[in-house]
Amino acid sequence: MKRDVAIKKNLTKLEAVMWSIALPGFAQLLTGxxxxxxxxxxxxxxxNVNSNFNKGIMYSFLGETEKAMHVLDYQWLMFYPCLYMFAMWDAYRSVMPEEEKITFLPFAFSAYFVTVGLMISPKVKLFGLFPGPVFLPMLFVIPGVLTGFLIRKILLKFYYD
Structure with a gap:
């Protein structure tokens, strides 16, 4: 019986990003x-372990966002957005066509915005609700991605044409 030593799979850009969302590193493993x-x-x-992130996620999804805030180690958790977004961009970059330029911007700006969302999460209430250290940073992905795409579009139009 023949055994494959390494699996090398061609992923689409969407597959690469989705596997990275599931767990940073999965897309890289799938592409060899x-x-x-x-x-x-x-x-x-x-x-994840040093920040108690899974406990924070669990408490947040149970509606106990105050408890989530208190179990998290923010010193460790502050590394998560950059690690997560960099692994996602690396997965995307490994399968994107060579002619695509400055694709890192939406990922980088998402990392910046999510980090800021995490830092201010203990103090922010939205419509009288405390979204906490899990949901507020997740919301900050939206302006991060939009800002990154906008800056990319401007740079492509005026600098790369």
């Missing part, structure tokens, strides 16, 4: 970038 994939998975695990 084993060292990078294992590194991203280990880093995600390290940050």
């Amino acid at each position: 970038n084993l060292v990078k994939g294992i590194l991203f998975v280990l880093l995600e695990f390290l940050v």
Whole structure:
């Protein structure tokens, strides 16, 4: 019986991003970038465990956002947005056509905005509700992506034409 040593799969851009959303490093593993994939998975695990992120997610989805705020270690959790978005961009970059330019901007701006959302999350209420350290940063992905795409569009129009 023949065994494959490494799986190398051609992913679409959407597949690469979706596998990275599931867990940073999965897309890299699927495309055969084993060292990078294992590194991203280990880093995600390290940050996740040390920040108590899963407990924070669980409490947030149970509606206990105050409790989520108190179980999280923000010093560790602050690494998560950049790690998460960089792994996602790396997965996207590995399958994108070469002619695509400055595709990192939506990912980078999302990382910036999510980090800011995380930092201000203990103080923010929306419509009298406390979204907490999980849901507020998730909401900050939206302006991050939009800002990144807008700046990319402007740069492509005026700088790369």
